[in-house]
Amino acid sequence: MPDTARSTANTLEPYFMPFTANRQFKSAPRMIVSAAGMHYTTDDGRRLLDGSAGMWCVNAGHGRERIVRAIREQAAAMDYAPAFQCGHPGAFELAGRLAALMPGSLDHAFFCNSGSEAVDTALKIALAYHRQNGEATRTRLVGRERGYHGVGFGGTAVGGMANNRKQFGNLLAGVDHLRHTHDLGEMAFSRGHPAWGAHLADDLERLCGLHDASTIAAVIVEPVAGSTGVLVPPEGYLARIRELCDRHGILLIFDEVITGFGRVGAAFAAERFGVEPDMITMAKGLTNATVPMSAVGVSKGVYDTLMAGPAGVELFHGYTYSGHPLACAAGLATLEVYAEEGLFERARALAPVWEDALHGLRGRRNVIDIRNIGLMGAVEMAPRPGEAGARGFAVYLECFDSGLIARQTGDTIALSPPLIITEDQIGELADILGAAIDAVD
Numbered sequence: 001m002p003d004t005a006r007s008t009a010n011t012l013e014p015y016f017m018p019f020t021a022n023r024q025f026k027s028a029p030r031m032i033v034s035a036a037g038m039h040y041t042t043d044d045g046r047r048l049l050d051g052s053a054g055m056w057c058v059n060a061g062h063g064r065e066r067i068v069r070a071i072r073e074q075a076a077a078m079d080y081a082p083a084f085q086c087g088h089p090g091a092f093e094l095a096g097r098l099a100a101l102m103p104g105s106l107d108h109a110f111f112c113n114s115g116s117e118a119v120d121t122a123l124k125i126a127l128a129y130h131r132q133n134g135e136a137t138r139t140r141l142v143g144r145e146r147g148y149h150g151v152g153f154g155g156t157a158v159g160g161m162a163n164n165r166k167q168f169g170n171l172l173a174g175v176d177h178l179r180h181t182h183d184l185g186e187m188a189f190s191r192g193h194p195a196w197g198a199h200l201a202d203d204l205e206r207l208c209g210l211h212d213a214s215t216i217a218a219v220i221v222e223p224v225a226g227s228t229g230v231l232v233p234p235e236g237y238l239a240r241i242r243e244l245c246d247r248h249g250i251l252l253i254f255d256e257v258i259t260g261f262g263r264v265g266a267a268f269a270a271e272r273f274g275v276e277p278d279m280i281t282m283a284k285g286l287t288n289a290t291v292p293m294s295a296v297g298v299s300k301g302v303y304d305t306l307m308a309g310p311a312g313v314e315l316f317h318g319y320t321y322s323g324h325p326l327a328c329a330a331g332l333a334t335l336e337v338y339a340e341e342g343l344f345e346r347a348r349a350l351a352p353v354w355e356d357a358l359h360g361l362r363g364r365r366n367v368i369d370i371r372n373i374g375l376m377g378a379v380e381m382a383p384r385p386g387e388a389g390a391r392g393f394a395v396y397l398e399c400f401d402s403g404l405i406a407r408q409t410g411d412t413i414a415l416s417p418p419l420i421i422t423e424d425q426i427g428e429l430a431d432i433l434g435a436a437i438d439a440v441d
């Protein structure tokens with residue numbers, strides 16, 4: 001290798017890092033080099049407890065031999081198969097497994113490669129569905145303030161996190177947002193679902209009144225808003241949204257990229273909360289994050305409507321890597337691990353221990369709210385005056401230096417450990433976080 005190439009390879013500069021303070025990182029890099037079970041190891045040999053399952057995705061823990069073997073064997077047997085007008089058995093098998101795992105009439109899966117792609121796919125399916133149904137006026141898409149639906153143009157537009165939108169101008173036309181469900185005055189320190197707030201769903205009636213329901217194609221919400229800092233839906237809120245969508249002929253999409261695959265103590269939040277959407281977007285835990293893959297779960301009614309269209313290709317949409325053989329192999333092995341080890345049930349059984357450990361941090365320095373459901377949770381701190389997010393980032397760094405990886409969003413620390421976490425490790429996580437909070441002014 002010529003000297004110039006080697007010197008470039010040794011610098012941190014060329015990598016334009018995603019959703020990262022590049023300049024801060026490159027001045028003090030946090031480099032991770034290996035992972036096993038509940039832990040990461042840094043380049044200087046420190047073990048970190050994984051309090052965030054990577055980024056809400058490594059639900060079965062790291063380095064699972066069975067998944068690794070399945071990927072290796074698939075790569076050797078068939079590296080890739082064309083995804084359009086051809087198929088391979090793994091994709092059909094995985095779609096069948098997902099159909100069995102999803103609630104109610106959700107019985108088809110469309111494969112993509114990231115949560116963002118799954119979201120944009122679901123939005124496009126909603127538009128195509130209404131057009132096929134003779135309701136081509138239904139083009140409006142409704143998201144919710146503080147929602148996160150990835151970074152495609154569709155997902156960014158229906159998303160409601162201000163920082164993710166402000167650099168990108170107008171995005172899509174014909175999008176509106178429900179109000180978010182967070183109110184510290186009414187629901188701070190709720191355990192699980194806040195008792196207050198079901199009526200916030202009636203905001204959908206306001207949008208139906210404003211735009212006329214006949215212009216609205218779909219509502220997309222995260223059953224529990226993850227990225228924005230774990231906002232648990234008020235008791236009865238999602239059922240009310242479902243009711244209003246039914247009344248007005250609007251499709252309901254649950255974005256379960258985070259809440260899917262055991263995070264809330266069931267395969268999907270739809271099952272756990274007893275509310276059935278028309279589509280579910282999923283990613284992350286689908287392959288335990290080993291190979292990028294996502295999917296849109298589609299109801300029988302939506303699928304059958306599209307199949308009733310003109311002969312030929314029913315949906316002009318898809319990706320080179322839709323149903324990639326390595327991802328399918330990883331997904332099948334991952335679902336086997338979840339089932340054999342009962343990890344969704346385990347998450348549900350551990351949830352009360354998790355809840356107690358997190359709420360044990362109440363009263364610590366600057367803590368203004370603690371939220372939890374299943375094995376996800378968040379601790380929110382008051383911002384420093386005029387410096388939103390600075391305290392949260394300082395606590396995140398303090399955790400990293402003390403042996404814990406968490407996620408930070410604004411002044412909230414969000415947590416979502418692998419579902420294999422033990423009770424002792426839950427205690428350890430809470431201890432490290434508590435000490436970090438105390439250490440930061």
Ligand code: PXG
Pocket residue numbers: 055056113114115116117119148149150151222226227228255256257258283284407408409
């Ligand atoms: N929908 C939801 C609900 C998500 O949480 C996406 C879509 C997009 O997925 P992709 O695979 O395109 O990134 C997500 C992703 C965090 C964090 O720490 C959250 C996500 C990704 C990275 C970090 O909050 N969510």
